[in-house]
């Protein structure tokens with residue numbers, strides 16, 4: 320059986336691997352000239368890596384960690400202490416440190432208690448307010464899908480000050496939007512994982528560029544097993560046979576048709592929407608994808624002539640545009656030999672900055688960064704990169720959860736994978752690998768039932 324998978328991001332790669340294992344003939348199509356989707360990297364004219372975004376992996380990412388172990392890439396991460404470090408103005412830091420040796424949720428609650436970020440009143444209200452989700456069920460979380468995190472937080476006795484100091488930074492890191500617009504379910508899901516599993520908050524960063532550390536070795540492995548990976552191959556249409564209720568393959572931008580017994584979309588939802596013909600959108604589940612919008616985000620890389628931080632971990636900031644960042648020369652061994660800091664920042668909320676020029680984005684980011692890290696003000700900025708992603712992960716706003724589709728569709732041989740599809744994790748790499756596992760389960764089921 321020949322399967323075409325559209326999209327070589329994490330979900331597309333995992334689906335390709337597992338279908339290849341099952342004996343399918345796999346063609347993996349990618350519209351860009353680089354693999355990895357939102358976890359991609361490419362070289363600038365000097366040969367330095369530019370990344371689509373700073374990526375953090377957690378101990379809770381079991382689907383991803385198992386997948387990487389399967390393909391001999393378990394050693395791709397440098398694990399860091401489980402700690403949320405906040406940069407404060409003037410080069411100071413404050414943190415919430417998950418206390419080692421204590422089981423969850425005590426490690427986190429004790430971390431909050433010991434943190435100098437909040438007053439005792441705020442800590443007590445936070446501890447009391449978080450009891451419900453910590454000991455709550457999935458059903459409780461599901462009920463919070465239609466309100467914002469801010470509404471949930473205030474309704475549960477916690478104040479605006481803890482949103483400003485901690486929770487906005489967390490919401491921005493998770494979905495690139497603040498607590499007043501993000502769904503309560505998304506933030507509570509992350510908190511619940513941390514509260515239920517002692518190792519969940521352990522954080523890892525890729526040891527170097529995702530291209531060299533993840534995708535190059537993974538592609539070599541898949542290609543050696545016969546997977547056909549094609550770049551610059553943008554899918555623009557599905558060959559839908561409405562009468563037979565199936566898809567016969569895909570059409571590429573250059574007009575080429577690729578026929579297949581099975582088609583899996585591993586594209587982000589906004590790209591899939593553009594490709595779906597009207598005949599397929601007659602199915603409500605596919606038409607409803609219009610309610611899933613992409614969240615804008617900008618990645619900025621700043622190369623300095625000196626080292627401007629000494630933190631070997633992720634850094635958060637509150638009340639700025641630079642929600643989370645890291646000094647690659649400190650956190651990733653492949654970058655250690657740098658001449659000065661390479662700071663990679665996630666810029667969010669990005670709606671307003673998205674309309675400004677690169678020079679204006681850099682000016683805003685540099686000013687805010689300089690207030691947090693005064694050494695940057697006396698250092699020379701050697702070069703910078705601005706990567707704009709107008710539609711990144713799906714925007715987890717209240718009310719949209721119901722439109723996340725299952726991996727099986729009403730069209731018998733057409734399946735979906737990707738972080739926006741139904742799975743227990745949010746829009747994350749773990750979510751994308753989990754969705755790939757689920758699409759395999761659906762395909763296996765359809766085969767066992769004689770549908771395929």
Ligand SMILES: Cc1cc2nc3c(=O)[nH]c(=O)nc-3n(C[C@H](O)[C@H](O)[C@H](O)COP(=O)(O)OP(=O)(O)OC[C@H]3O[C@@H](n4cnc5c(N)ncnc54)[C@H](O)[C@@H]3O)c2cc1C
Pocket residue numbers: 325326327328329330331348349350351354355356357358371372373374375376552553554555585586587590591594616617618665708711712736737738739746747748749750751
């Ligand atoms: C700045 C940033 C930081 C992030 N940080 C983290 C983090 O720290 N931790 C975490 O867990 N997650 C993080 N994420 C989220 C994570 O990157 C995504 O959840 C994950 O990449 C989703 O994988 P995917 O395979 O579903 O989709 P994608 O990664 O989007 O891959 C989809 C692929 O489909 C291709 N495609 C699109 N249209 C077509 C077409 N017509 N034909 C063929 N191919 C097509 C795309 O080019 C892409 O390669 C971050 C995302 C961003 C943008």
